[in-house]
Amino acid sequence: MSVADAVRARRSVRAFLDRPVPPEVLRQALETAARAPSGGNLQPWRLYLLAGEPLRTLKEHMQRRLSSNPQPDPADYPIYPPKLGEPYRTYRFAVGEDMYGLVGISREDKLGRLRWLTGNFRFWDAPVGLFCYVDRQMGSPQWSDLGMYLQTLMLLLREQGIDTCPQEAWSSYHRSVAECLQPPAEWMLFCGMAIGYADPDAAVNRLQTQRMPLEQFATFLGF
Numbered sequence: 001m002s003v004a005d006a007v008r009a010r011r012s013v014r015a016f017l018d019r020p021v022p023p024e025v026l027r028q029a030l031e032t033a034a035r036a037p038s039g040g041n042l043q044p045w046r047l048y049l050l051a052g053e054p055l056r057t058l059k060e061h062m063q064r065r066l067s068s069n070p071q072p073d074p075a076d077y078p079i080y081p082p083k084l085g086e087p088y089r090t091y092r093f094a095v096g097e098d099m100y101g102l103v104g105i106s107r108e109d110k111l112g113r114l115r116w117l118t119g120n121f122r123f124w125d126a127p128v129g130l131f132c133y134v135d136r137q138m139g140s141p142q143w144s145d146l147g148m149y150l151q152t153l154m155l156l157l158r159e160q161g162i163d164t165c166p167q168e169a170w171s172s173y174h175r176s177v178a179e180c181l182q183p184p185a186e187w188m189l190f191c192g193m194a195i196g197y198a199d200p201d202a203a204v205n206r207l208q209t210q211r212m213p214l215e216q217f218a219t220f221l222g223f
């Protein structure tokens with residue numbers, strides 16, 4: 001698989017098969033992804049990988065948390081700008097509408113949409129869950145390094161036929177996650193990531209998100 005093939009084949013998958021990810025394949029991808037660049041070679045990514053019993057325990061913990069108190073934890077960082085302007089607002093709206101359209105949940109069915117989103121906290125039933133932390137002293141340049149690591153990882157996994165879904169939703173319950181993982185106090189949860197094999201029959205996995213045309217985001221000078 002070429003890099004371009006892996007880039008085109010990567011999509012956020014939200015329904016997984018009950019099929020384990022070989023630990024060696026996962027370790028290899030995690031290690032190779034660390035070749036991702038980072039400013040000053042700080043390598044600010046800090047990860048937890050969960051499978052089997054620890055994953056079950058965490059999901060049960062989250063289930064209890066959500067059914068007793070669905071209120072999110074006080075945010076460590078805003079997932080989106082408070083007043084998301086155009087064209088970003090439209091892009092965000094479109095991906096939501098396309099996704100709910102595929103799973104047949106109407107805009108009026110607010111409860112149905114909320115219930116659907118709780119799938120995030122089961123890692124969309126993936127066999128592996130990843131959490132990505134960053135030291136609180138790091139700023140936005142280092143956060144961009146996290147993105148480089150995570151995308152490199154997703155492409156390497158894709159090369160192995162493995163699918164992913166990056167998940168900022170987890171940051172809304174960072175305290176509940178910390179109760180299970182007991183990370184160092186100076187670490188902040190950026191996101192989770194579901195890792196496994198896509199369920200080819202799940203309607204939600206037919207989601208094909210759109211991209212803006214090149215001319216809209218790139219300015220060419222001197223060509």
Ligand SMILES: Cc1cc2nc3c(=O)[nH]c(=O)nc-3n(C[C@H](O)[C@H](O)[C@H](O)COP(=O)(O)O)c2cc1C
Pocket residue numbers: 010011012013014095120165166167168169170191209
């Ligand atoms: C940092 C980050 C956080 C995301 N958080 C979530 C999430 O919490 N739940 C979810 O279902 N998808 C999440 N996504 C997936 C995006 O919705 C998805 O990447 C986007 O719609 C483009 O679709 P594609 O990944 O299929 O190309 C996240 C993606 C990124 C990069």
